[in-house]
Amino acid sequence: MVCRVTTFAFEGVDAQPVDVQVQMTSGNPAFHVVGLPDKAVGESRERVRAAFASLGLAMPPKRIIVNLAPADLPKEGSHYDLAIALAILAMMGVVPGDQLEGYAAIGELSLDGTLGETLGVLPAAMAAEAMDLQLICPQICGAEAAWAGGGVIAAHGLIALINHFTGRSVIAPPKPGELAEESSGPDLRDVKGQEGAKRALEIAAAGGHNLLFCGPPGSGKSMLAQRLPGLLPPLSARELLEVSQIQSVAGLLQRGRLSRKRPFRAPHHSASMAALVGGGIKAKPGEVSLAHHGILFLDELPEFSATVLDSLRQPLEAGEAVVARANRHVRYPARFQLVAAMNPCRCGGGPGAAACRRGPRCAQQYQARLSGPFLDRIDIYYDTPPVTAVDLTLPTPAEGTEEVRKRVSRAREIQSERFSEVVSDTCRPVNADAPLPELEKHAAPDEAGAALLRQAAERLSLTARGYSRVLKVARTIADLEGATSVRRLHVAEALSYRHRPPGMPEASMSAVSQTASASHSG
Template sequence: MPARLRCNAPYPLPAAMTAAAEDRTLLCPRASSAEAAWVDATQVIGAGSLGDVVRHFTGQSPLAAATPGEVTLDTSPRDLRDVKGQERAKRALEIAAAGRHHLIMIGTPGSGKSMLAARLPGILPPLTPTEALETSMIQSLCGLLDEGGISRTRPFREPHHTASMAAIVGGGKGAKPGEISLAHNGVLFMDEFPEFPRTVLETLRQPIETGEVMVARANAHVKYPCRFMLVAAANPCKCGYLTDPARACSRVPGCGEDYLGRISGPLMDRFDLRIEVPPVAFTDLDLPPSGDSSTAVAARVDAARQIQADRFKDTPDTRQNADVEGKLLEEIAAPDPGGKDLLLRAAERYGLSARAFHRILRVARTIADLAGEDAIRRPHVAEALSFRISAKVAG
């Protein structure tokens, strides 16, 4: 087996991972060496020209090992306190961020859905070293790493609703990663959710469950990770004012049923948290900032995620509460008798699916983690149910 692996493709980080797996030294262009050097399990040598390579191998002027680029951590200037009112929506964002739960917000235009979603990066914890490397490998395939630097900021991707299937899921020339993979370990925000093509929305169902996607093309079959948190925003109907008593929709109730009906039941069932975002009164806009700052919320989210990191340290495929399933879910999310009774009665009354039942348990586990409690009690289950069952959102 040769001792060195040459990298002449624009994917230095994956090439370095391959070199490490095969116990080789990686020789690559100097411009790519800082990126490749992040894989500390192998030696990376960067050459500026073919002459440098010749002089290196002949011993005339050996090349030094490359050093990794800078680690950056962007801090979001957007604060949750900038959002007037919407305390319930802010609470939903906190729970979603703490457990990586999928969230859908439904409300009239201008109610603050996009504004709320834009503040998610400010309450998410930095990427762990393992997550940063995973995320950067995907970004490397798309040429998005800046001068070999790796960021510990979680991705926040917001594709437009006109984006193609290949742009969202992956594909095109070379079967490149799509938005769902670029959002790996971060957030995929899909505004105007029902406006996305039905085929695109339905394709999300399998990646949401498995955390990976297979991009199949005639000349390539590539599997990419896509463990993302899906945050969706939608108007209640085509005109947007179905739920606004001051500007009543003229096509009640058919307008809303037709519009939100573009989101299939199986896809809607995969949202752990469903909330209605009502319009904010003009008088409330003059009120001083209220609620906790993003810094305070981020501290609670980080503490809850640390609890989960300790809980799942022996199960590498499970990182957050949203990933738990099977026997492990039964062990860590068993509610007390009062909570179990409440959940069973709600499941019977509202006809909850098995998937919905388990997702409620996961959310209740996250709510208990945010409160720093080991046991899941009736109030935790009640709050989880309140974000799942809504006459206007449940669909």
């Protein structure tokens, strides 16, 4: 006779069903776990023994074999304990075996038989609901599992589950955790001066564009980036579910508390490739995935390892991070908005005493740490001028985060309606992710704008990617104005935010900037 209980193995944020099969046979007493378990799964034998002993139950003096099927799928983690324990209890006749057929179980056992907090409960609850199963999980994770909408039994320990299945004491279903209220956050009104940088920030927020601020220390680059989340609309229901699944696997959900505020991740420049993109022994999600549907802010950009920065190129294009292993590939969603800040050179490049004394070579060497293909994925590049004492004495700006957020929301509503039929797991309803057919349909400039773009493409040596990104930024600028078509002045402003390729003569960039400024003024 074999008793079965369903549990789950995690591949990225996807919960794959695992059939826990327990068989007891005659022979020398033994307890074996097979089915490609890692060390944590193999140690479940001792945790189950100790939990049973604390309840006054003795393991049967038989040969116990636990098979985790499919056997070729790697099993990692301690959350298999509960399913193994329930299957053995059913074989011992402590709980009715037929009742376990409609349940899936996930949870780590303590030595006293209680259930500890477990990662990945939300994806497991969603997978159980899709399989028409109820989920048994630790009590501390019940509020998180309840968000999936299916049946959930959140138990404090094994004794509570035994009483529940034998009818002595029924466990009430848990309620979903709280939905955190959105905090106001820092206000854009705190930034004095830098009106051009605020404009660039507004365009980036409206279209979901990647943004790079370059300027001397103290020019407000980090202040501006930290105020970007306040300009963005809250997560939609679909986005909230995707973000929460990643946070559940990473162990960032506290008591099932969800938030509609978009993620803002700011890793230190010493972060490794595995920390940024994902990986490690158990292929955990990296910062790019934790920033899914939110913002990844990289301060002091050139101080990051060149290899680490270049590893972002694929997630920026594909919207997912792939962690390759010898026997499998783990995929995590990573559709994020990149915002970065850097000094023009190692010396800082500020005015007065902070000015660079090594000449233009210092800036060239410092900025050469960023590869051309990486910079080609930056939609908006803005040089932030130094903030003077006069700027700091100016009165508080009349326009703050709330006023800019309203314009951003209107522009996002236009884009959401425009791309309602093409939204997918790797495509957000924003101009930055517009597919090529939609870009040609909705972002084609007028005759004057097309002529300006052709001229600038030759002078700036725009790549095909750079050409399309200029159009996307121009479409966002038009959306902020409520314009139905992309005109010359929109293209001109979008060109002014393009990064100058290394080795390009300053005169070429100046000519384009002057043309853009004249068109924008007109």
